[in-house]
Amino acid sequence: MVQSVIILITALLQRPRHEAKPFTSLASCHIISSLDGTLRPCHERKMSTAPVVRFENVGLRYGIGSEVLRDVTFSLEPGSFHFLTGPSGAGKSSLLKLLYLAQRPSRGLISLFGEDVVTLKRDALPPLRRRIGVVFQEFRLLNHLSAYENVALPLRISGARESEIRGHVQELLAWVGLADRMHATPPTLSGGEQQRLAIARAVIGRPDLLVADEPTGNVDPDMAYRLMHLFYELNKLGTTTIVASHDMHLIERMTNAHIMRLEKGELTTIGRPATPSAYAAVRSSSPLSLFT
Amino acid sequence: MRLLPDAKESYGILPWVIAVMVYLCALAIAGGFGLRGAASGWTADLAQKATLQISAPDSAIRDKMANLALTAVTHLDGVANAQLVSKAQIASLLEPWLGVGNVTDDLPVPALIDITLTSNASNVQLAAIETQIKAIVPSARLDTHQQWLGELTTLTQSIGWTANLIVLLVALATVAIVAFGTRGGLSSHRPTIEILHMMGAPDVLIANEFQRRFLIQGLIGGVLGLVAGLITIIGLGWLAQRAGQGLIASVSLSPFVWICLLLLPVFAAALTMLTARITVFRALREIL
Ligand SMILES: Nc1ncnc2c1ncn2[C@@H]1O[C@H](COP(=O)(O)OP(=O)(O)O)[C@@H](O)[C@H]1O
Numbered sequence: 001m002v003q004s005v006i007i008l009i010t011a012l013l014q015r016p017r018h019e020a021k022p023f024t025s026l027a028s029c030h031i032i033s034s035l036d037g038t039l040r041p042c043h044e045r046k047m048s049t050a051p052v053v054r055f056e057n058v059g060l061r062y063g064i065g066s067e068v069l070r071d072v073t074f075s076l077e078p079g080s081f082h083f084l085t086g087p088s089g090a091g092k093s094s095l096l097k098l099l100y101l102a103q104r105p106s107r108g109l110i111s112l113f114g115e116d117v118v119t120l121k122r123d124a125l126p127p128l129r130r131r132i133g134v135v136f137q138e139f140r141l142l143n144h145l146s147a148y149e150n151v152a153l154p155l156r157i158s159g160a161r162e163s164e165i166r167g168h169v170q171e172l173l174a175w176v177g178l179a180d181r182m183h184a185t186p187p188t189l190s191g192g193e194q195q196r197l198a199i200a201r202a203v204i205g206r207p208d209l210l211v212a213d214e215p216t217g218n219v220d221p222d223m224a225y226r227l228m229h230l231f232y233e234l235n236k237l238g239t240t241t242i243v244a245s246h247d248m249h250l251i252e253r254m255t256n257a258h259i260m261r262l263e264k265g266e267l268t269t270i271g272r273p274a275t276p277s278a279y280a281a282v283r284s285s286s287p288l289s290l291f292t
Numbered sequence: 293m294r295l296l297p298d299a300k301e302s303y304g305i306l307p308w309v310i311a312v313m314v315y316l317c318a319l320a321i322a323g324g325f326g327l328r329g330a331a332s333g334w335t336a337d338l339a340q341k342a343t344l345q346i347s348a349p350d351s352a353i354r355d356k357m358a359n360l361a362l363t364a365v366t367h368l369d370g371v372a373n374a375q376l377v378s379k380a381q382i383a384s385l386l387e388p389w390l391g392v393g394n395v396t397d398d399l400p401v402p403a404l405i406d407i408t409l410t411s412n413a414s415n416v417q418l419a420a421i422e423t424q425i426k427a428i429v430p431s432a433r434l435d436t437h438q439q440w441l442g443e444l445t446t447l448t449q450s451i452g453w454t455a456n457l458i459v460l461l462v463a464l465a466t467v468a469i470v471a472f473g474t475r476g477g478l479s480s481h482r483p484t485i486e487i488l489h490m491m492g493a494p495d496v497l498i499a500n501e502f503q504r505r506f507l508i509q510g511l512i513g514g515v516l517g518l519v520a521g522l523i524t525i526i527g528l529g530w531l532a533q534r535a536g537q538g539l540i541a542s543v544s545l546s547p548f549v550w551i552c553l554l555l556l557p558v559f560a561a562a563l564t565m566l567t568a569r570i571t572v573f574r575a576l577r578e579i580l
């Protein structure tokens with residue numbers, strides 16, 4: 001029951017939008033809720049209200065085992081922010097794998113950006129995948145490439161120009177605190193550093209959908225909060241975000257995110273954001289220039 | 293930027309395999325074409341020649357008949373030149389078989405007349421020559437080398453086809469080995485390829501990476517094999533020339549064959565590259 005929305009263009013930057021969508025060429029917008037007057041993330045790309053992700057009675061089994069996901073039904077609205085929680089082994093990673101197209105469901109219907117994933121041809125997958133940023137639980141960095149090259153990779157795959165890549169990658173690496181580790185290869189980085197690198201790689205292309213699997217498991221609470229902020233900044237620009245985490249402390253701090261709880265392969269609760277105050281708190285802390 | 297890490301295993305063996313393949317192909321091509329060239333040289337030489345044999349129990353009669361035949365044959369159509377093979381020449385031809393000094397006058401050796409035909413002499417003319425000489429000297433026999441030439445042609449053609457077959461088989465074996473190596477490379481890079489896929493890299497990007505690597509390896513191997521092949525070919529050519537001075541018509545390769553040989557590494561590299569590319573596309577289709 002939205003009463004009215006005012007679209008506020010907060011930044012309209014010089015360069016036209018590029019395929020690789022570098023951060024500095026963004027036009028970002030916010031929706032001010034007439035109810036409480038606070039800023040809410042909005043979708044500035046397409047103002048369409050069709051869900052970015054839609055699951056209907058999705059089931060997944062590996063091989064001949066029992067179903068690790070059962071009758072999962074939900075949808076993610078454009079520009080929404082979700083936490084996916086649940087005990088270890090509940091099937092969080094499996095659900096996210098379906099989302100980032102690493103796995104096809106055993107049954108049910110999945111649509112991504114309005115496309116039916118189950119019947120999609122193989123050739124149609126890469127363009128869809130380029131719209132999805134993924135933080136893998138086990139990072140999956142390319143060990144033969146430097147930190148810089150790892151982060152640059154999504155832009156390279158999208159065919160961005162080298163001149164554009166350098167600035168964005170350096171800025172983002174600085175933001176995640178890896179500026180001085182730019183030329184290091186992942187095996188020489190600590191677990192926390194690898195995690196930050198994985199996050200930087202996932203967000204560099206400013207994806208339409210961000211899928212993060214336990215992205216703050218290896219960092220201290222302050223860094224975790226900082227990284228969440230990065231996700232929020234991106235979400236603010238319209239990136240639909242889903243973060244698997246069982247860090248309840250962190251989830252509590254992010255009170256305006258939706259909460260989905262998975263237990264033994266079944267979606268038990270889909271919680272609404274309580275108050276947007278925590279989000280407002282996040283916003284007021286150090287803004288990231290490359291997002292604004 | 294290298295999308296895939298360097299894998300030691302794929303760089304080790306493949307260039308050597310390609311080198312061996314190119315080496316075998318070079319020898320087959322040079323052997324096949326060289327022999328065919330030499331055979332056509334001999335054929336051209338022999339096709340211009342015929343030999344008239346006159347045998348008689350008595351050597352005096354035989355010599356008289358030979359002279360008669362010689363004068364007759366010189367004026368016939370299609371004959372450019374006719375010459376009596378001297379006794380000394382006959383003796384030297386027979387000595388290796390009968391032993392020195394055993395070729396005596398009382399041996400019933402036929403008299404031989406070497407006939408050089410005009411370049412456009414036909415089979416009809418050859419038959420006419422034989423009939424006309426037989427009318428004068430009934431015991432004369434014209435040997436046109438036709439049967440032997442036919443057999444020689446069959447032999448050299450068979451060798452040529454065998455050489456072609458070798459080239460084809462080597463190419464097929466190369467395709468099989470490269471496809472096998474590509475599959476191995478793909479599975480050793482599987483984790484990286486999966487990540488690239490998840491990031492939206494299309495198959496063609498991964499295929500290009502493999503293609504580039506296999507092209508380089510194919511070229512290295514091809515050049516190695518060609519160098520070894522050329523050394524062998526030139527060495528054998530030199531030995532053949534030394535052994536067969538005068539006897540064997542020179543074994544030489546036409547410029548076309550040399551160009552084929554020099555292009556072998558390019559073909560090998562292209563074949564390697566294409567095989568790798570096609571294999572990658574086919575293999576990747578099996579992954580989501
Ligand atoms: N590739 C796989 N093959 C077989 N079983 C798997 C695979 N991945 C996960 N599972 C099983 O699926 C269940 C859910 O796992 P997962 O999705 O990783 O849960 P979570 O991320 O919530 O810890 C577990 O019982 C796990 O053993």
Ligand SMILES: [Mg+2]
Pocket residue numbers: 092093094137213
């Ligand atoms: Mg998990």
